[in-house]
Amino acid sequence: MSSSTAPRGSLFSGIGYYLLALIATAFFAFPIVWMTLSSLKSDVDISAYPPKWIFSPTLxxxxxxxxxxxxxxxxxxxxxxxxxxxxxxxxxxxxxxxxxxxxxxxxxxxxxxxxxxxxxxxxxxxxxxxxxxxxxxxxxxxxxxxxxxxxxxxxxxxxxxxxxxxxxxxxxxxxxxxxxxxxxxxxxxxxxxxxxxxxxxxxxxxxxxxxxxxxxxxxxxxxxxxxxxxxxxxxxxxxxxxxxxxxxxxxxxxxxxxxxxxxxxxxxxxxxxxxxxxxx
Structure with missing residues (x-):
């Protein structure tokens, strides 16, 4: 019983670490992604609410x-x-x-x-x-x-x-x-x-x-x-x-x-x- 629960516990622990890593990565990457997308939007798309995720890119x-x-x-x-x-x-x-x-x-x-x-x-x-x-x-x-x-x-x-x-x-x-x-x-x-x-x-x-x-x-x-x-x-x-x-x-x-x-x-x-x- 204990031998079967040990790998399962280590699996859940590994999944938890990966989820925390993904959350931390998303937290720090989101401002960069938002800045990049905003640089490719027109002034109308930037000020739109709710935010537009699908738009025509412009330089x-x-x-x-x-x-x-x-x-x-x-x-x-x-x-x-x-x-x-x-x-x-x-x-x-x-x-x-x-x-x-x-x-x-x-x-x-x-x-x-x-x-x-x-x-x-x-x-x-x-x-x-x-x-x-x-x-x-x-x-x-x-x-x-x-x-x-x-x-x-x-x-x-x-x-x-x-x-x-x-x-x-x-x-x-x-x-x-x-x-x-x-x-x-x-x-x-x-x-x-x-x-x-x-x-x-x-x-x-x-x-x-x-x-x-x-x-x-x-x-x-x-x-x-x-x-x-x-x-x-x-x-x-x-x-x-x-x-x-x-x-x-x-x-x-x-x-x-x-x-x-x-x-x-x-x-x-x-x-x-x-x-x-x-x-x-």
């Missing part, structure tokens, strides 16, 4: 996005700014993390915490001084201003996370490379860096998403020449109405690069996110 919202709001220029600005900021933050942060993890630096744990504490500073505290400095230096509304700001914003996170990943790599591997005649830089480039690829991929995706979705600094530190996609997306919200189709189209356009990046990096992403989770 009118995307046409307005590119013709009236110059989304192509914003897309190019976002790609240029975010890619360079992510690259600079990853290079500088990884080198700094390697120094804190491998070299005998006095009070290095305190230094690492102080670097991380910069992330605790609300952006609103620094945006006004940055605005004044940018005006005085003549770099307001330029991509290089946002590149510098996004690099400095992402740097503490890269240093803190990559330091943990580097500490997970046995130091004896580097010592063996040093004995074989490698310099410290060659040891880092040829031995440590290839082992850090999962951690680098996971950290890069997170830094890219932080910078790609950033709105506050981009809205205040730019005017017309260096506007990014989040600023364009906010233009769909007017004083007296909200253009839901335009906003949904902007949301779809903003989501595509992140989705493509995650798909390209998924080989390393899961391993990188769990690499430093357990120590010992």
């Amino acid at each position: 009118e919202s995307f046409r307005k996005l590119f013709t009236e709001l110059n989304a192509m220029d914003a897309l190019i600005n976002s790609a240029f700014i975010v890619c360079l900021a992510t690259l600079f933050a990853m290079i500088a942060g990884t080198l700094a993390a390697y120094g804190l993890a491998r070299f005998d630096v006095k009070n290095k744990n305190f230094i690492a915490f102080e670097v991380l504490s910069i992330r605790m500073l609300p952006p609103m505290v620094s945006v006004i001084p940055l605005f004044i400095i940018a005006k005085q230096l003549g770099i307001f509304d330029t991509p290089w201003l946002l590149i510098a700001v996004y690099t400095l914003n992402g740097l503490p996170f890269v240093v803190w996370v990559m330091r943990v990943f580097i500490q997970e790599i046995p130091q004896s591997i580097e010592e063996a490379a040093l004995i074989d005649g490698c310099s410290r830089f060659e040891c880092f480039w040829r031995v440590t860096l290839p082992l850090l690829l999962p951690g680098l991929a996971a950290t890069m995706v997170i830094i890219f998403m932080f910078a790609w979705n950033e709105f506050l600094l981009a809205s205040i530190l730019t005017s017309s020449e260096a506007r990014t996609l989040p600023v364009i997306a906010a233009s769909s919200i007017k004083a007296k109405a909200i253009s839901w189709g335009l906003g949904s189209a902007a949301g779809v356009l903003m989501s595509l690069p992140v989705v493509v990046l995650v798909l390209l990096m998924q080989k390393y992403l899961v391993r990188g996110l769990t690499l430093g989770a357990v120590k010992g």
Whole structure:
């Protein structure tokens, strides 16, 4: 009797887990599906009640996005700014993390915490001084201003996370490379860096998403020449109405690069996110 009920109980338990997983997936996927469908609806279909699930798709919202709001220029600005900021933050942060993890630096744990504490500073505290400095230096509304700001914003996170990943790599591997005649830089480039690829991929995706979705600094530190996609997306919200189709189209356009990046990096992403989770 007990032997027959045990498989039945495990079967029901497995079905329950799958149902919970499906419910959670539907809960998180529904806004994305709704946004995608709204971007393909006309204004009449969007405002229809009850909602229309069967409709004639149209690209009118995307046409307005590119013709009236110059989304192509914003897309190019976002790609240029975010890619360079992510690259600079990853290079500088990884080198700094390697120094804190491998070299005998006095009070290095305190230094690492102080670097991380910069992330605790609300952006609103620094945006006004940055605005004044940018005006005085003549770099307001330029991509290089946002590149510098996004690099400095992402740097503490890269240093803190990559330091943990580097500490997970046995130091004896580097010592063996040093004995074989490698310099410290060659040891880092040829031995440590290839082992850090999962951690680098996971950290890069997170830094890219932080910078790609950033709105506050981009809205205040730019005017017309260096506007990014989040600023364009906010233009769909007017004083007296909200253009839901335009906003949904902007949301779809903003989501595509992140989705493509995650798909390209998924080989390393899961391993990188769990690499430093357990120590010992």
